[in-house]
Amino acid sequence: MKSLKTLYIGAGILGTLIVAAIFAPLVTSYDPTEQDLMQTLSGPTGAHWLGTDALGRDVFSRLIYGARVDLTIGVLAVLLPFIIGVSLGLMTGWFGGKFDSSVMRVVDTVIAFPFYVLAIALVFIFGPGVKSIIVAITLVGWVAYCRIVRANVLVAKELDYVHAARLTGLPTRRILRRHLLPNVISQAIVFSMSDIVLSILAIVSLGYLGLGVPIPTAEWGSMIQEGQPYILQQWWLATIPGFMVVIVGFALSLIGDGLVARLER
Amino acid sequence: MSTPLISVQDLNVEIKTNRGLLKAIRGVSFDINGGDSIGIVGESGSGKSITLKAILGLLPNNAHVSSGKIFVAGTDISTLDKKARRALLSETAGMIFQDAIAALNPVITVGDQIAEVPRFRLGQSKSESRQTALKLMEQVGISDAESRFGLYPHQLSGGLRQRIAIAIALSGSPKILFCDEPTTALDVTIQAQVLRLLLELRKNSGLGIVFVTHDLAVVNEICDSIKVMYAGRFVEAGNVHTTFSTPTHPYTYSLLKAAPDPDEAVHRLFSISGEAPNLTAPVVGCPFAPRCFAADDHCLTAEPALLSIATSASACFKSSGHDTWAASDSKSGVK
Numbered sequence: 001m002k003s004l005k006t007l008y009i010g011a012g013i014l015g016t017l018i019v020a021a022i023f024a025p026l027v028t029s030y031d032p033t034e035q036d037l038m039q040t041l042s043g044p045t046g047a048h049w050l051g052t053d054a055l056g057r058d059v060f061s062r063l064i065y066g067a068r069v070d071l072t073i074g075v076l077a078v079l080l081p082f083i084i085g086v087s088l089g090l091m092t093g094w095f096g097g098k099f100d101s102s103v104m105r106v107v108d109t110v111i112a113f114p115f116y117v118l119a120i121a122l123v124f125i126f127g128p129g130v131k132s133i134i135v136a137i138t139l140v141g142w143v144a145y146c147r148i149v150r151a152n153v154l155v156a157k158e159l160d161y162v163h164a165a166r167l168t169g170l171p172t173r174r175i176l177r178r179h180l181l182p183n184v185i186s187q188a189i190v191f192s193m194s195d196i197v198l199s200i201l202a203i204v205s206l207g208y209l210g211l212g213v214p215i216p217t218a219e220w221g222s223m224i225q226e227g228q229p230y231i232l233q234q235w236w237l238a239t240i241p242g243f244m245v246v247i248v249g250f251a252l253s254l255i256g257d258g259l260v261a262r263l264e265r
Numbered sequence: 266m267s268t269p270l271i272s273v274q275d276l277n278v279e280i281k282t283n284r285g286l287l288k289a290i291r292g293v294s295f296d297i298n299g300g301d302s303i304g305i306v307g308e309s310g311s312g313k314s315i316t317l318k319a320i321l322g323l324l325p326n327n328a329h330v331s332s333g334k335i336f337v338a339g340t341d342i343s344t345l346d347k348k349a350r351r352a353l354l355s356e357t358a359g360m361i362f363q364d365a366i367a368a369l370n371p372v373i374t375v376g377d378q379i380a381e382v383p384r385f386r387l388g389q390s391k392s393e394s395r396q397t398a399l400k401l402m403e404q405v406g407i408s409d410a411e412s413r414f415g416l417y418p419h420q421l422s423g424g425l426r427q428r429i430a431i432a433i434a435l436s437g438s439p440k441i442l443f444c445d446e447p448t449t450a451l452d453v454t455i456q457a458q459v460l461r462l463l464l465e466l467r468k469n470s471g472l473g474i475v476f477v478t479h480d481l482a483v484v485n486e487i488c489d490s491i492k493v494m495y496a497g498r499f500v501e502a503g504n505v506h507t508t509f510s511t512p513t514h515p516y517t518y519s520l521l522k523a524a525p526d527p528d529e530a531v532h533r534l535f536s537i538s539g540e541a542p543n544l545t546a547p548v549v550g551c552p553f554a555p556r557c558f559a560a561d562d563h564c565l566t567a568e569p570a571l572l573s574i575a576t577s578a579s580a581c582f583k584s585s586g587h588d589t590w591a592a593s594d595s596k597s598g599v600k
Binding site: 096158159160161163164165166167168169170171174178179182183 | 321323325326351352354355356358359360362364367368369370371372373381382385386430433434436437
């Protein structure tokens, strides 16, 4: 029951954020990029709940619109590596042989580099922007899924029901899809929850480094960067977007934990 | 004589382990025909299950057939490519496993699992395959098949699961059913039901049965012929009844003696002393000799071949004296 609770709390937090992001125009009346140079760096007021930034843009509104960008890219940047990694993991684990060892050597190579070094280098090569962020994170991120699924397949393919399916002469495609995939995918799903946090963190970090979503689009990473010069006076400018990342991470961790407990029952 | 459905000739299987190359099967030969019922018995690690797996192409990655041939319907399967081999085997043989819950996919309903082969291998439509599955469920004695079609394996009892597993094995209408200790995990009454079902299937549809177990009583009940396995070889082969009444290999003799008799009060149960040999080391002499009551020096230096004597075959130098064992082992203190 405790697992269900964590699952629901996590889903509740994330759900609220997603709903707010989708209906952003209804949640806030300010345009996130509209400047009001008469009112810059104001503290929280009745009109601007979280104050305004150096260009007089409403921080709350930027935060909500930023959720759109960061959550979308975060999910996309996990979905693609998930699909690629799971399919390759399934096939390498099942077929083995030369195909397996060559894919695993690529995996080893990617893993040899620290995540950020490779991701930043790739974004730098492709040029800043949403597309290159997703491509870069996909190129680096699929290896984890590949390894998780491959390891599970290696165990699962010696299970009796997989033997039984092979013996009855079912087509390989059918065995992989129907007998192996549903039984090896759960760990990958759980991992993807924490992976979304990682990818959002990566997007925010890239945004902070100026390699992310081009300005003036509202995005948490660039908000942190823009708030940094004022950290001693208007500390919330840089802190609150960071706090949003923490909240998303917290919610996803709860969901991940809840899923683990549910799947292991 | 017609070609046997499956013929195994001098099969050798090696397994790579941390402690070196393990010769799990050392020259096993036998034929299986339709309607046969063969029991393969032996203790754990004697190679019974590996023999089945080798025939059915289910050896784990660290094991391989090092020599010997397997003919299925007269074709040497090593000459076929993977796909053709799988197709030929699946037409010829089905298999049921010791643990039915492990042999069923936990996330697919049992009905769909039975309908899978008719649908995806035999090309039936969705409703046809459903009918086939329901018929199979009735054939293996599942009452109320319609309502159980949509249940998941964990919602069924152990006996029903094994019946489902049998139905899946039969769904490709194989001619031989390989059974790897299918009743070990079941309680005695359910065990009897499953055995009766197997006997019925054999009688009604001429299904050949190869039954691997360490339970001699089960072999006695459903098999015609028996092969006793020890250290990766058959040490005795023959008709079940003659073998049970007059074993010609000391190992068989000791195994039978070790089975407790409910009618006889004994102070201590008989056990075979020592342990099975380490098959990573080369076998010198008869592998059973160190544990054997009849062994002499010759047994320690040469390994006997499986030779026929009268109706059965025995791999023992001393088999000619088998009728004196009962007298001699009580004298030599084997209890």
